[in-house]
Amino acid sequence: MDFDFIQRFAPMYVKAAGLTLRIGAIGILLSLAVGVLCCLARYFRVPVLRQIAAAYIELARNTPLLVQLFFLYFGLPKVGVKLSAEACAITGLTFLGGAYMAEALRSGLEAVDKAQAESGMCLGLTTLQNLRFVILPQALATAIPAIGANAIFLIKETSVFSAVALADLMYVAKDLIGMYYKTDEALLMLTVAYLALLLPLSIAFSLLERRLRYAGFGNSVQGQ
């Protein structure tokens, strides 16, 4: 093991980790937004939008991210739409993540007892107020474990973006292996970098999940 090598190139990994984290974070937030919209279109049975959402979810979940990314990066320029590598990465991640988040939120919404919505209606709440104060808080609490799993999955998926020359963690590792043949060191640092990013996130979601469970969230079955 060449520790000088590790020391020398560690800053490159730190920089790349920043890029991975930034693209991952933006992608996750946009995914959540797309997921909420799709999920609401289906929940409220909005005509047309609901079918579009369903079709999009199937398309996004049943094609590999790498294929989606190639479509954005190599396909779109042929019809005159040219996106930067970073824009492609964020768009691709959102396209994939939106579908997964929509499904996670849907499972949360479906777990909320219908009587809860009726109780809110009986208090004279408007549909939006009912959604905001009664239904979504409970749905989100139920969906938190799935949302957390999706967030971690999406950050890991960013590794495919090295294929369109985005200087993320995976790209740096491949680059170093190609230049110096220090495979062991490069891959070790890559593993450590991903763990350093994802372990805290994973632990944070576990804690959040446990807190919500203790607070009685996500428990739509009321005891007698």
Place this chain on the structure above:
Amino acid sequence: MNDKPILEVRHLRKHFDGTGVLEDVSFAMREGEVIVVVGPSGCGKSTLLRCINGLERPDGGEILLDGARIDGAADLVKVRRQVGMVFQSYDLFPHMDVMGNLTLGPVQALKQPRAQVEAEAEKALARVGLADRAHALPRQLSGGQKQRVALVRAMLMHPRLLLLDEITAALDPEMVREVLNVVLDLARDGMTMLIVTHEMRFAEAVADRVIFLEGGSVLEDAPPARFFHAPETDRARQFLASFEFDAVRQPPKD
């Protein structure tokens, strides 16, 4: 008491998947009146209540609240701000404490100042014996306590009419009493209530009128003294007899 009806139900009809639950229901109630609806399971009691605040859409007939039609009304939200409803399963919001449950409607739907609503809520909680539970979560309460909170939650909206749908059906016997006492209290204060219940003794005590619903129609509509002691129809007599028990060891007949 005002003579103009607060609620009028005319020839109400509601079918589910082709089978009739309500065939032809008509009655009117005045302000301050307490009507108890009784009848065998599946006779449409709950459906009747759910139609009155628009949780179900009637298939025929009309419902008037203060003289204005509410069936098919565009603004059901406004109707529901005047018609409170409490269910068998309490349905408190599990993610809010008692105070959060109580203030949500008045603050968000009625736009009342939070401080004022909280002060009122504290008084109301004290009245139903729950002064120290304002910051408990619903899952920390007993069934009877939850149902009292649900009643207070509905009352803080100051409804013109309160609908109670078998609110003691899920409770242990000793908890039934504490909930029914609150309802009796409301009746004494002149609250207009339409109550579905299987507690016949309670019905007799609280009702100004009893409506006996059977097969989707009103078979009897009478003061409790007459309905419980001299019912007019055989069907009502049979129904009331189902609440009586004959002694297992009968004295020898002579």
